[in-house]
Amino acid sequence: MAQVSLKLMQFGPIGWSELLLIILIALLLFGPRKLPELARSMGDAINEFRKASSGITTSGEEEKKEKSESKKSNEIRQLALNLGIDVTGKTDEELMEEIKSLAKKGKA
Numbered sequence: 001m002a003q004v005s006l007k008l009m010q011f012g013p014i015g016w017s018e019l020l021l022i023i024l025i026a027l028l029l030f031g032p033r034k035l036p037e038l039a040r041s042m043g044d045a046i047n048e049f050r051k052a053s054s055g056i057t058t059s060g061e062e063e064k065k066e067k068s069e070s071k072k073s074n075e076i077r078q079l080a081l082n083l084g085i086d087v088t089g090k091t092d093e094e095l096m097e098e099i100k101s102l103a104k105k106g107k108a
Contacts, residue, residue, distance in 0.1 A: 014022075030038055077087050080095045083102055087095060 026035060026038070073092050076092050076095050076099075080087050080090075080099060083099060085095065085098050085102070090098075
């Protein structure tokens with residue numbers, strides 16, 4: 001039971017002794033009055049970094065979606081052209097309806 005609680009109290013590869021040494025050095029370098037302000041600014045910086053990195057991921061996913069939609073639209077237009085359908089000024093939905101109607105006529 002004691003080993004489980006010790007493992008939960010560790011901060012990754014940094015143990016308690018290393019953490020205590022880092023805090024002591026920070027106290028000596030910055031002083032007790034400046035340390036809370038420094039910690040707050042570090043926390044803000046980490047939050048901004050997380051927001052920015054999640055924004056990059058979101059925009060990357062949006063780009064992939066746009067490329068996929070663009071590729072699909074190009075394929076629909078190419079198919080319509082191959083079937084002899086005029087694609088000028090028509091939306092993908094209109095083209096799909098015309099393609100479907102041609103397919104139904106071909107089956108009948």
